[in-house]
Amino acid sequence: MNAMISTATPSTAYNFAYLDEQTKRMIRRAILKAIAIPGYQVPFASREMPMPYGWGTGGVQVTAAILGANDRLKVIDQGADDTTNAVSIRKFFEKTSGVATTTLTADATIIQTRHRIPEKELTETQVLVYQVPIPEPLRFLEPRETETRVMHALEDYGLMHVKLYEDIATHGHIATTYAYPVKVEGRYVMDPSPTPKFDNPKMDDCAALQLFGAGREKRIYAVPPHTSVVSLDFEDHPFEATKFDHACALCAATHTYLDEVITDDAGGRMFVCSDTDHCEERRAEGHRGDLLGEAPAAIAGSAA
Amino acid sequence: MAVALAFADPVHEAQRTFRAVMNALARPGTIQPVAGLLDAPAPLSSVAAAVALTLADYETPLFLDAPLAANPDVARYIAFHTGARIAAAPSQASFALIADAASVADFADFALGTDTYPDRSTTLILQMESLMAGPSLTLAGPGIKGETTLTASSLPSDIVERLAANRALFPRGVDLILAGPDAVAALPRTTRIRSA
Numbered sequence A: 001m002n003a004m005i006s007t008a009t010p011s012t013a014y015n016f017a018y019l020d021e022q023t024k025r026m027i028r029r030a031i032l033k034a035i036a037i038p039g040y041q042v043p044f045a046s047r048e049m050p051m052p053y054g055w056g057t058g059g060v061q062v063t064a065a066i067l068g069a070n071d072r073l074k075v076i077d078q079g080a081d082d083t084t085n086a087v088s089i090r091k092f093f094e095k096t097s098g099v100a101t102t103t104l105t106a107d108a109t110i111i112q113t114r115h116r117i118p119e120k121e122l123t124e125t126q127v128l129v130y131q132v133p134i135p136e137p138l139r140f141l142e143p144r145e146t147e148t149r150v151m152h153a154l155e156d157y158g159l160m161h162v163k164l165y166e167d168i169a170t171h172g173h174i175a176t177t178y179a180y181p182v183k184v185e186g187r188y189v190m191d192p193s194p195t196p197k198f199d200n201p202k203m204d205d206c207a208a209l210q211l212f213g214a215g216r217e218k219r220i221y222a223v224p225p226h227t228s229v230v231s232l233d234f235e236d237h238p239f240e241a242t243k244f245d246h247a248c249a250l251c252a253a254t255h256t257y258l259d260e261v262i263t264d265d266a267g268g269r270m271f272v273c274s275d276t277d278h279c280e281e282r283r284a285e286g287h288r289g290d291l292l293g294e295a296p297a298a299i300a301g302s303a304a
Numbered sequence B: 001m002a003v004a005l006a007f008a009d010p011v012h013e014a015q016r017t018f019r020a021v022m023n024a025l026a027r028p029g030t031i032q033p034v035a036g037l038l039d040a041p042a043p044l045s046s047v048a049a050a051v052a053l054t055l056a057d058y059e060t061p062l063f064l065d066a067p068l069a070a071n072p073d074v075a076r077y078i079a080f081h082t083g084a085r086i087a088a089a090p091s092q093a094s095f096a097l098i099a100d101a102a103s104v105a106d107f108a109d110f111a112l113g114t115d116t117y118p119d120r121s122t123t124l125i126l127q128m129e130s131l132m133a134g135p136s137l138t139l140a141g142p143g144i145k146g147e148t149t150l151t152a153s154s155l156p157s158d159i160v161e162r163l164a165a166n167r168a169l170f171p172r173g174v175d176l177i178l179a180g181p182d183a184v185a186a187l188p189r190t191t192r193i194r195s196a
């Protein structure tokens, strides 16, 4: 897919960005508290959205509450702008707000994401909005909200360390690769949402504001810019970001998160950047991976 | 009686004002321009009025300090445009509008939240004569790369001690929005502060 910037005409059937002003105010207040208490999950009265839970209704509500007429919005799912979820959310905001959308990370003022943080370093002028399915990092250890709330209040994260240490006992290393828990500014343990742990280091000291919205679970949390985000680990088992044995087959990058994709009916496969905008930009700069000439258009896109 | 006008384009003006406040809290010490509401009744400042109308509604009791409470037009203006009721005590307020910031009550008199719900705290909107002149403070903490400087004219003289005490309560505590003549700055509870 080519990088594109489009401007749509907003529909007049909705308030700007769909949400009514009372709902936006309520969400905005929650966002301000979330920024003031980094990593703490602020309850909010999540609204029904014209899309099913699991489609990022929490992220959509956060984006709708902050979005302005001059913003440029990028929406990604698994690093790609052209997946069904990303396309439908982008179209939703084009229709309800008329804001400009873009696939270029550098051009976006707001980036809504499911699963990935863009490879390109984010800047002071950007906001990254995460769609979060399960905001509570302690949920699988303690199902009761009343209990997890007390554990956060007491900074009692022993259970989480026990769980990670059981990983080490079983696997010889911490086996968690997605939603790998982090500690924010030395205080709250936070779920970074189902991003791969590869992306955890990008959250630390990030120049952009990071906002997290969980629709079904009715929680908003935040990491302000230049805030400490540390992946939980042990002295004898330090955190290690995922490393890949391959370079991207399309752009030859060795520093990016790769997806394994099937290329034909015969079971052919290749590893390519999950961040499609970054991969296309590298190819446009002349970087060429081993299989660039052989990749089907559906994988390489028009930039090949 | 007639109540003074507020936002001409409520949706977009409230959004712009919110983004200024959000950016101010996310990047303590930065000055974020806000178009004020020039018809706000004195001594309510135009920028403080814009912030209050952007954030307050019937769910958020709002406290007025003595100079603001002394002019009944202020309470009428707030009630008409936001639906917020006026809090009898600072400890019951979601927001506190403070015209005489140098004499603001002890922060511990406001809602500080609880250990389990630290978000149930008061956000103070302090009117500043200037965000360009006055004593300088050195800030560090979340939202700040290294250190930064904030200059504000109308803070209490013991602001460093007050904010250190507030910081010690973390995650409980109040957050401050400083409303200057044409911009806002903010001091969230996370900011570490010393005299510059």
Ligand SMILES: [Zn+2]
Binding pocket: A248, A249, A250, A251, A252, A253, A256, A272, A273, A278, A279, A280, A282
């Ligand atoms: Zn690539």
